[in-house]
Structures are given as structure tokens and as C-alpha cells.
Amino acid sequence: MHHILAIDQGTTSSRAMVFDEALTLKSVAQEEFPQIYPRPGWVEHDPSDLWSSVAATARAAVERAEIDGSLAAIGITNQRETVVVWERASGHPIHNAIVWQDRRTADLCHALAEAGQEPLITGRTGLLLDPYFSATKLKWLLDHVEGARARARRGELLFGTVDSYLIWKLTGGRAHVTDATNAARTMLFDIGRGTWDAEICGLLDIPMEMLPEVKDCAAPFGMTRADLFGREIPILGVAGDQQAATCGQACFRPGMMKSTYGTGCFALLNTGEERVTSRARLLTTIAYQLGGKRTYALEGSIFIAGAVVQWLRDGLKIIREAGETQGLALSSDAAQDLVIVPAFTGLGAPWWKPESRGAVFGLTRNSGPAEFARAALESVGYQTRDLLEAMRADWAAGAEGVLRVDGGMAASDWSMQFLADIIGAPVDRPVVRETTALGVAWLAGMQAGLRPGPEEFAADWALERRFEPQMEAAVREAKYDRWGRAVRAVMAV
Ligand SMILES: Nc1ncnc2c1ncn2[C@@H]1O[C@H](COP(=O)(O)OP(=O)(O)O)[C@@H](O)[C@H]1O
């Protein structure tokens, strides 16, 4: 029996999982690492923390799985958009990684929009002019680290998203590569042609010498150093974490969609070969690239989902652990209809209002922890419906009715039932909820010749529970209408 190691390098922790060749999970290791907030709105990671947590969890997962040298392939999935720049000669980063959540380039994005650059950028990359993406963060580094641009031009510095940096470390500096899904999040990549875009690089003064080679999601990315796992192991699968979850959820047919509920929520709708241009301010992105063929997706990104539950725990201190929200919601007063708009760091898709902040509507003297818990869980459902409405507006062919869910918050039955109620469609939760790691393990396993293609993988996808909508249509629409008014009020303040 061969085994596959999936490395999932996320925003707050690194995880490693070993799967056998039938994709049964054998072991897990996880390590959190520090978040660095140098100023309000700035978020950084120390690249050495990313690397050491990946190396430690990878080794621990392999040890725990007791697989006796049968490791055949590695897959890497990662937090997307985060930028690392390092020296080709030494492998040393020239600065902390600038994380996807970092807002330091908001003014630069604003200036580019004022200068009329958004149509070019959106047309080529499918993305909006927002600090979320890598390009303006990379420009910031080249502008602020002394001598960086000249060194990059001489070929001394390399840029990568986290996957690319990890591959450089794993291979001992023998491969400077990335995959098409990660490249698609940089705002430097022409997603139609599948190449780095010279015009956008020119506009931002980014030397193209520092960009990695872009490969399919299932491809030979390089061999690890022999000392890491006792011999060289091939890295054969790479995808951004939301795209890996799309694969793990087997959303291979146009119209299929998944929504992942972690700290934030990211919904991807497979649009097949069609590169749908959003009129509703969603993102167009690459879902996966296999055999040189790109499959596209519409993506809605919400920055606060599970994080609203963390706020109940750490901010309001009305719960000790996330699971308590379910009991509270069940005991809440149905006559009160509290609405929480959790715009703690602004509003993401489809509004893109970085300056908005949150609000609570409908407070009475009887409003207490139970009503807050229910409103917090409901806010995640409402935000998802906003994304689905935008997807419907954008794509006439339209999403199939069912939404596949995963991520930590998908564990909450109450939340998933409300989600089904408010979107008015079934919500399917799979048996395997580690869809991100599963997706990239499948990609690597397929490239290794251990796993068959998408059709067979899709046939193996197993439902744990379907949540059917039960709410009366009139109640649903009245509640959603009230949410819409609350969001508009938040944007107006
Ligand atoms: N039973 C639950 N009910 C509601 N929210 C939950 C529950 N379990 C976990 N969460 C939320 O899910 C999030 C963790 O999910 P995870 O997929 O691990 O996130 P990430 O990968 O972004 O760190 C947390 O924000 C937590 O508040």
C-alpha cells in the first residue's frame, strides 16, 4: 500500500495528513504559529514559522501513520495570496510574508482604480482592485525593502505564494514553481491565456525574472531533499486551499458549488470552460488546471464566518467553546429577530466595502446570549445567500440547487439547517470534512498513478447528511429582506 502526504498550510495553523492510496485518512498533525500585527490593518507571518511548522507537522504525520517508507507522493495546499520574497542564493526571506488579510495597500489600489486601471486588471486576472491579492503587496515590498527591485531585476530575489516558498524549501532550492490556481490569485496572471501578464507587471514595476514557473495542479513540482523523509519524495499536487476544497468536494461539473466555513467563508461555483465575467462583483478564478486545460469558477469571499463565533467566545465571552452556540440558538426567543452584520474588517463579496464596520439591529431588554448566538449563526447564512444571489445574477446557466459544505463551522447542525432554510435549497455535508487536504491528496495521488481521474473520485464522494429547507417561503423572504436593509444601513453609516 502506497501513501500520500497532504500539507495544508493555513492562515493560523499548518496541518499535515497522511492518506493511504484509497484516500483513507491515516494520521493528522497540526501546529499553530504566531500572527504578527505590526500596525492596525497589517498582518504578517514569519516565513521561518511557516516552514518549521510545515516540516514538523509533516514529519509527525508520517511518523504517526507508521507507513514504513511507503510514502509515494506529496500534495501541498495553502492559504492563498500571501506573499513571500526570498534570496535565490541563501533562501533567506527579505521580509516577513505579507498575509492575504493585510490592508496596507488600500491607498495604492485606490490610486490604480482612480487611474482607470481596473478594467485592464479585472479583464486579464478576473480579480478586483483590492489589497486582498498578491500584486500590490509584492510592489509594496519592492518599494520598501532597500535595493529589492534592483536585486530582483538581477535575478537575485524570488517571489512566491506560500506553496512556492514551501516547495523551494522542501526541494532544497531546486524548484521555483507554483500552480495555476495560486498564480490566479496574484493579480499578475492572465487567467485566459494561462501566463504571467507583462503589461500588469510593467504597470506595477514588478521584474518578471522573480516569478515562478506555473504548472498544472497535478504535475511534477520537484523532489524533496533526501534528509527530510529518509529519501527523495516527489511533490505531485498543488492547489490553493479553496480550490483544493473544490476538488475534495468533487465539484467537477459546471453548476456544482461548495462553500467552506472556516474563519471566513469562500464559495466557489464551477463554471467549466466558461470564464464568466462577474457583474455582481464576484471573482473569476481558476478552479483547477489539469492536462493543460483550465476549469474556471466564480468565487465569493466573505471575511467573517466562523470568526463571528470566535467573537462570541473571545470578545463577548458568552460561550466557552464554539459548539455551545447550537444550544443557545435553540433556546433563543423566536419573537426577537436580532440581526448582526459582522463587518468587523469591512464587507467582502459582493459589497467590497473595506471601510464598513459591524452592527446589531433589533435589540430589546430581553436580548441576551441566546439571541446573540442565533443572530451570529444566522449572519453566516445570510452572507452566503448574498453570494448565491450574486452568482445567479452573473451566470444565466446557473448554479445547481445543492450547496456542498465543509470547514469547521459546517459541524454546526443548527447553522447548516438555517443555511438551507435561508437559501431555500438543500445543503449537503460530506462524510469526509477534511476536503482541502483530501483534494490535494487526490491531485498528488492521480499524478502518481495511484488514483483514477475526476469521474471515479466524484463517484466516491459520500454524503453524511443533507439539510433540506423547512422554513416557509414568506418567512424566509421577510427575514432576508430585513438582512438586506441591515447591510444597507451598515454601508450608509
Ligand atoms: N460547532 C461549531 N459551531 C459553530 N462554529 C464552529 C463550530 N466548530 C468550529 N466552528 C468555527 O469554525 C472555525 C474553525 O474552522 P476551521 O475550518 O478550522 O478554520 P480555519 O481553517 O480558517 O482556521 C472557527 O472560527 C470556529 O469558531
Ligand SMILES: O=P(O)(O)OC[C@H](O)CO
Ligand atoms: O487559511 P484559510 O483556510 O483561512 O484560507 C485562506 C484563503 O485561502 C484566503 O484566500
